[in-house]
Amino acid sequence: MENKYDFKVIETKWQHYWEEHGFYKVSEDPGRPKYYDLEMFPYPSGNLHMGHVRNYAIGDVVARFKAMNGFNVLHPMGWDAFGLPAENAAIKNGIHPSIWTDTNMENMKSQLKTMGISYDWDREIATCKPDYYKFTQWMFLKLYEHGLAYKKKSAVNWCPSCQTVLANEQVVDGGCERCEAVVEKKQLEQWFFKITDYAQRLLDDLEMLPGWPEKVKIMQRNWIGRSEGCQFDMKIKGSDQVVPVFTTRADTVFGVTYMVMAPEHPLVADISQNTPQAQEVKEFVERIKNLSEIARTSTEVEKEGVFTGAYAINPMNGEEVPIWIANYVLMDYGTGAIMAVPAHDQRDFDFARKYNLPIRVVIQGNDTPLDGADLTEAYVGDGKMVNSGTFDGNSVESGIAAVIAYMEEHGIGQGSINYRLRDWLISRQRYWGAPIPIVYCNDCGMVPVPEEDLPVLLPEDVEFKPSGESPLNYVRSFFETNCPNCGKEARRETDTMDTFVCSSWYFDRFCSPHESEQPFDKAATDYWMPVDQYIGGVEHAILHLMYARFFTKFLYDIKWLSCQEPFTNLLTQGMVLKDGSKMSKSKGNVVSPEDIINTYGADTARLFILFASPPERDLEWSDAGVEGAYRFLNRVWRLVVDYAHLINSQDGEGAELDEAARQLRFKTHATIKKVTDDIEGRFNFNTAISAIMELSNMLGAYRDNPQPNPAVVKEALESLLLMLSPFSPHIAEELWQLTGHEGSITLMAWPQYDPSALVQDEIEMVIQINGKVRDRIMVPSDSNEEEVRQQCMQTERIAAQLQGKTVQKMIVVPGKLVNIVAR
């Protein structure tokens, strides 16, 4: 046959056809159910990698499948286009970040187009464009207006060699990702978003997300880290000062033998003043301050501390206990100070043993020694309170409640909840980001830029410092401005926003990407939001997904959005591996999507990547596997070509089906059922594809039939192409046309199975003896249990096996098997 599968011609042809006919452009249509299908938009690094291909192939199957099932599908794509690599490229190669980014976006867009994904490109957005970041700035202003954006001095990661602040994610193993210098801590004025105000809702509303992987929800729960306890004040002996402490173990308050404050605690200098320990304390604080984040907080580091010379008073029993400062107490959790109960907290125990501090047992477990001196480790289990005055005899649980109640009654302290979650530091001392819309005026102080003055444009003409320091600090025309309030000379904020801010609301923007006066049109988000299916890498399980949820809740609160959660269903796809590890330049195991698409075509690339593994799991790249996918598409091609004469004739309509034809029809409908269930119910594209392969195999074998039934073949082939089309759309289009259909397969309805075709006259039943398969029989599918029992005893093999045995029991699983229990 001269008609060969020429993917290059076919793929180009249909990509142009789809584009010319605007197939994937969508608008709101109240008459149809909507479906918002979204893949995490990429950073425009310049080239697609296999992880992208996998992500977008998965998303495209969902989009095409839903469209064929009658949904009005929104499937947009854009660019998370601000960020450090562009700036590094500028420093290294002298290319302006905007040019570098534009070039990359263009390149990746054309690569995406060769994949044949059903994007509505009219909705393309890039977060680095003023028409977008204008509204990122608007988001900032709204948060500011509602008291959720604030500035405070904070310890940040500082790279002494690059002379700049680094984001947490830019610190790799305690060093700068760019120059590997050891990162230091530095106190700087920084902008924060008050995500902690939403901690409880972010936690509670995880319950509203049954469509999210449990794993991601657990990670978020742990990250939020809610813990219930109480907070109370410890008075400083001989002073009016008090130090609040937080504990989850109020029941152990009578076991307090010392107190610990974080070295950074603001009262440390005060209380140690005029004590013999003052100098030692000062030195210790200095030393700890200069440690890197890793050296400071790692569990590997041995606990150490110094006595401050001061004493605190336990409000429950009036006892005086020494106040220490130690490296194991952190300033930014709880109150930065703890009551130490070495008998019942392992960390306190370790510390107490090291510095010979007393250990007093106040919870008596079954075998807990009463004397702290006999303990070998802290006792953290349940038990009865002892040495605790009137509270003795309480269990841990009732003791906690009783002590808190007592504290509240006597004005000592109160029940309190702490979160591990911290406010979101959004300042970046970088050029390539959305400028923070704030002006500093000597008279008016901090003044937000009025909405009508947005966007605060990034100046184009800047000079990049080799040190990495933000060029914005040197652009007078940028930072010299007038106060929006009083008109006097003022200075503009030169920090830009973390790129996670840009990606916290882009899914809203996709609903109405061309709005110029507002971030999005409420009618559009009311129609499209929330995203029905969100797909991306699990590496965003916490940061991006938490920030996006926070923004959505905030926009809901200020009545801009009608949904409280942005993503109804979440699919976290696994990584693409080669030789057992993640593809990376340093390992030299990178497979380029461009090469694969050039050699085998997009249909093959997509098919392989979806077939090789279920989406959530890691996928091992295999060149041989790609060959296999390519061969399969070639087989389908030949199959259709071979049958072309048959299906173009109209013979055989309504004719009686022989056994072979009935089997083929059964397989067709069974496959439709299976593929539909696999895609819709559980996103198992690998098994869906294997089912399509089975149908194809059966159709291939049926070619040998001397009297084929054209109607049954036609139905089988059409179903095959329809089911293949979400996975490998180009070849499906071409073969659809080749089999005499007008128009595009993309617009066709998903095939429906006919339950009556799945009814069989006879079914096979397995016969087991003592749980082992010994024979199989065909029985009429309407046989009752008694008939099956009779029949299975009569087969030769079963009769032989049962020689000399007594049948004790028979278990019949209708339609499946019979198990004969014989001894």
Add this chain to the structure above:
RNA sequence: GCGGAUGUGGCGGAAUUGGCAGACGCACCAGACUUAGGAUCUGGCGGGUAACACCGUGGGGGUUCGAGUCCCUUCAUCCGCACCA
């Protein structure tokens, strides 16, 4: 240390509700076609055996007529968090 996941042929994987372990694909072996084959088609393919028997889902134990699937225990690998009071 805590939390989570995974473990099935030579390989990727399937078995969806406790009911035929190994679908589908790759690799491999044999055959057909052919000047040729790294194309295509047909057949085979967990171990074991002449054929049965028998053994087999990381290891050990248990529940059950029946376990890859449920329970207990243990090992290995990967991921996340990591002094969170």
